[in-house]
Amino acid sequence: xxxxxxxxRSGVPSKxxxxxxxxxxxxxxxxxxxxxxxxxxxxxxxxxxxSRARGLGFSVADCANLLAxxxxxxxxxxxxxxxxxxxxxxxxxxVAELQSMKETLEDLMERCHGDARPDCPILSxxxxxxxxxxxxxxxxxx
Amino acid sequence: xxxxxxxxRSGVPSKxxxxxxxxxxxxxxxxxxxxxxxxxxxxxxxxxxxSRARGLGFSVADCANLLAxxxxxxxxxxxxxxxxxxxxxxxxxxVAELQSMKETLEDLMERCHGDARPDCPILSxxxxxxxxxxxxxxxxxx
DNA sequence: TCTTGACCTTCCGGTTACTAGAACCTCCAT
DNA sequence: ATGGAGGTTCTAGTAACCGGAAGGTCAAGA
Numbered sequence: 232x233x234x235x236x237x238x239x240r241s242g243v244p245s246k247x248x249x250x251x252x253x254x255x256x257x258x259x260x261x262x263x264x265x266x267x268x269x270x271x272x273x274x275x276x277x278x279x280x281x282s283r284a285r286g287l288g289f290s291v292a293d294c295a296n297l298l299a300x301x302x303x304x305x306x307x308x309x310x311x312x313x314x315x316x317x318x319x320x321x322x323x324x325x326v327a328e329l330q331s332m333k334e335t336l337e338d339l340m341e342r343c344h345g346d347a348r349p350d351c352p353i354l355s356x357x358x359x360x361x362x363x364x365x366x367x368x369x370x371x372x373x
Numbered sequence: 374x375x376x377x378x379x380x381x382r383s384g385v386p387s388k389x390x391x392x393x394x395x396x397x398x399x400x401x402x403x404x405x406x407x408x409x410x411x412x413x414x415x416x417x418x419x420x421x422x423x424s425r426a427r428g429l430g431f432s433v434a435d436c437a438n439l440l441a442x443x444x445x446x447x448x449x450x451x452x453x454x455x456x457x458x459x460x461x462x463x464x465x466x467x468v469a470e471l472q473s474m475k476e477t478l479e480d481l482m483e484r485c486h487g488d489a490r491p492d493c494p495i496l497s498x499x500x501x502x503x504x505x506x507x508x509x510x511x512x513x514x515x
Numbered sequence: 516t517c518t519t520g521a522c523c524t525t526c527c528g529g530t531t532a533c534t535a536g537a538a539c540c541t542c543c544a545t
Numbered sequence: 546a547t548g549g550a551g552g553t554t555c556t557a558g559t560a561a562c563c564g565g566a567a568g569g570t571c572a573a574g575a
Contacts, residue, residue, distance in 0.1 A: 312487035322475045333464045345454035
């Protein structure tokens, strides 16, 4: 099948398939005499695998590792689990950061009239009125 | 003061200050005869403002809006609050997406031995063993 | 005065994971 | 034969910077 059909079957856009090939996430596709890429059902499975992994937030680099483990029938499930744990950790860190931002914003919003008047605790806080600051220095850690 | 001192005082790296200027977030700095940028204490305040807003996850574009509101003494606090609310919404959406990924990953991890054996439900799931799928299609919405 | 070193300047490239579009080629059906 | 859909490569743009190169500037010490 050509790239369009592989895209339709896998849910991964043609452009993205070419991109994955270009960065080495998937091996170069075979070609017809005229240069068209050709894919097998197995290739489509691989694309679906990648698509699901990406959907869980794994980076393309992680996907490459996961693919390698998937294709290595002698893998240790511990290695897979370790990648998953790393990913959970990254997600948790990100969530914590976002929650912290959200709390700060909600605090500020609560104290803001939100009407036609110009005085606004949100701006005051951003300007450094040194009231409370939940977040502060969360940026570099992100 | 020169850019280095402004950076030290504001906590915004020199590179970033130049970047903010280049994208129009802050106005072009005045220059010495030899071309060095010069900053006032007020400029440092502006940089701190931007830094705090960025720390709450506002985009650079949003920061420009916030700055404009800050400098407009006739603003309506409602306008500021609206931006904050938007930001909270964006954060909540992102958090929901991440939580969903996390749940899926944790479910899979729970079912994975995580030892030397090769069989691994995480890989099986990614390969499409069609067990449960919490996330699915969360990607485009992100 | 000269030099050294720290600091400044601009500009280019890399980061992540794609997407849009241009210019051109190929395939199939009418 | 031709038209249109779909393939090919390549470049550039997205967000928000960071790193580094090449070269100019400034203040202090010898």
